[in-house]
Amino acid sequence: LFESVELAPRDPILGLNEQYNADTRPNKVNLGVGVYSDDEGRIPLLDCVRQAEEARVAAHAARGYLPIDGIPGYNSGAQKLLLGENSPLVGSGRVLTAQSLGGTGALKIGADFLRRLLPGSKVVISDPSWANHRALFAEAGFTVETYPYYDAATHGFNFEGMLAALRALPEKTIVVLHACCHNPTGVDPSAEQWAQIADTVRDRNLVPFLDIAYQGFGDGLEEDASVVRLFAQRDLTMLISSSFSKSFSLYGERVGALTMVCSSKEESARVLSQLKVVIRTNYSNPPTHGGMVVSSVLNTPELFALWKQELAGMRDRIRSMRTQLVDKLKEHGVSQDFSFVKSQRGMFSYSGLTADQVERLREEHGIYAVGSGRICVAALNSGNIDYVAKAVASVIG
Numbered sequence: 001l002f003e004s005v006e007l008a009p010r011d012p013i014l015g016l017n018e019q020y021n022a023d024t025r026p027n028k029v030n031l032g033v034g035v036y037s038d039d040e041g042r043i044p045l046l047d048c049v050r051q052a053e054e055a056r057v058a059a060h061a062a063r064g065y066l067p068i069d070g071i072p073g074y075n076s077g078a079q080k081l082l083l084g085e086n087s088p089l090v091g092s093g094r095v096l097t098a099q100s101l102g103g104t105g106a107l108k109i110g111a112d113f114l115r116r117l118l119p120g121s122k123v124v125i126s127d128p129s130w131a132n133h134r135a136l137f138a139e140a141g142f143t144v145e146t147y148p149y150y151d152a153a154t155h156g157f158n159f160e161g162m163l164a165a166l167r168a169l170p171e172k173t174i175v176v177l178h179a180c181c182h183n184p185t186g187v188d189p190s191a192e193q194w195a196q197i198a199d200t201v202r203d204r205n206l207v208p209f210l211d212i213a214y215q216g217f218g219d220g221l222e223e224d225a226s227v228v229r230l231f232a233q234r235d236l237t238m239l240i241s242s243s244f245s246k247s248f249s250l251y252g253e254r255v256g257a258l259t260m261v262c263s264s265k266e267e268s269a270r271v272l273s274q275l276k277v278v279i280r281t282n283y284s285n286p287p288t289h290g291g292m293v294v295s296s297v298l299n300t301p302e303l304f305a306l307w308k309q310e311l312a313g314m315r316d317r318i319r320s321m322r323t324q325l326v327d328k329l330k331e332h333g334v335s336q337d338f339s340f341v342k343s344q345r346g347m348f349s350y351s352g353l354t355a356d357q358v359e360r361l362r363e364e365h366g367i368y369a370v371g372s373g374r375i376c377v378a379a380l381n382s383g384n385i386d387y388v389a390k391a392v393a394s395v396i397g
C-alpha cells in the first residue's frame with residue numbers, strides 16, 4: 001500500500017529546532033522558532049490563564065462535546081477583540097465566528113470553505129510570508145502567487161509594488177493580508193497605506209482574508225485591530241483568522257477563531273451553516289480546555305484587565321530587546337545601521353543577515369536563526385543579548 005509514498009521535506013523551522021535541541025553548547029540561543037519567552041528564557045504561563053484554569057479545575061466540569069462552531073462566549077469575545085466592544089456591525093448579526101484549532105485551523109477551514117465557493121479564484125500572499133500560508137492554501141487546492149511586500153534595499157515596505165500588483169489582479173482573487181506584526185519581516189504598512197490597500201481591495205472586488213496572529217504585540221489590543229476595522233468601515237465582506245497562541249501563551253492548546261463578515265444577517269446564517277459542514281467533516285467540533293480558558297479571560301472583567309496588563313508586559317519586553325539589540329550592535333563596533341529593527345513590529349525581525357552569516361552564527365556561536373535572516377526578537381533576553389550582539393558583530397566583520 002505505502003510503497004510509493006515519498007519522504008516529504010522537513011519543515012525548515014521545526015528542523016532548525018531539532019538541530020538546536022541536539023546542540024550541546026551551553027550558551028546556545030534559539031532565535032528560529034516563533035515563540036515568546038520571558039526574560040528567563042521560558043514560555044510564560046500567564047497569571048490570567050492560571051487563574052482561569054484553576055477555577056475550571058475546581059469546578060470539575062463535565063467534558064461533553066462543544067457545538068460545531070465552538071463556545072458562544074469565546075466567539076463573541078473574539079469578535080469584540082476584532083471589531084470593538086460595541087460594534088454596530090456585530091450588533092447587525094452580519095458577523096459570524098467559529099472557534100478553531102489555532103490560527104492555522106482558522107485559515108484551513110476558511111480555505112476549504114472558499115475553495116468550494118470560488119473554485120476559479122487564486123490566492124495571493126505577501127512576498128515573503130509565513131511559510132504555511134502557501135502550503136495551506138495550495139493543499140486546499142488553490143494556485144498560490146505572491147504580491148510584492150518587503151523591500152530588502154530599504155528594510156521597509158514596497159507600497160507601490162504591492163498596490164500595483166493588487167490593481168492587476170482579477171476580481172475575486174483571495175488576498176491574504178497580515179493585519180499586524182508581519183511574519184516574517186516585522187514590517188507593517190502605515191495607517192495611510194492600509195487605507196489605500198483597503199480601497200484597492202474594495203475597488204477591484206478582491207476577497208480579503210486578514211490573518212491576525214499577533215494582536216496585542218504591536219501597539220496594543222485596540223491599536224492592532226485597526227486594520228480589521230478599516231476594512232469593516234468600507235463595508236467589505238471578508239474573512240479574518242485570529243490566533244490566541246501567542247497572546248495567551250497557549251500554543252499547544254490550539255486556540256484560534258475564524259470570523260466572517262457577511263452582507264446581511266440572513267446571509268451570515270447561510271454562510272455559517274456551510275462553514276459548519278466544513279468543520280463537521282474535518283474534526284467535528286473543537287476541543288474544550290483552551291477555549292474555556294480564553295473565553296473566561298475574555299468575559300471576566302478582572303481577568304481581562306490582567307490579560308491586557310500581561311500582554312503589555314510581553315510587548316514592552318520585545319520592544320526593549322529591539323532597542324537593546326540596536327544599541328549593543330553599535331557598542332560592539334558594528335557601523336551598519338540597524339535602527340530599522342526598532343521600527344519593526346511584533347515578534348520577528350528580518351535582520352538583513354545573509355544566509356552565510358546565519359550559518360556562521362549557528363556553526364561558530366550556537367545561535368540559530370532562519371536562513372532568510374529572520375530572527376525571533378522575543379527569544380532575546382538580558383542573559384543572552386550581549387552574547388548575540390557580539391556574535392552578530394563578529395559575523396558581520
Ligand code: PMP
Nearest residue numbers: 034102103104130183213243245
Ligand atoms: N498566521 C501567522 C502569520 C503566524 O505567524 C502563525 C503562527 N506562527 C499562524 C498564523 C498560526 O497560528 P497558530 O499557531 O495559532 O496556528
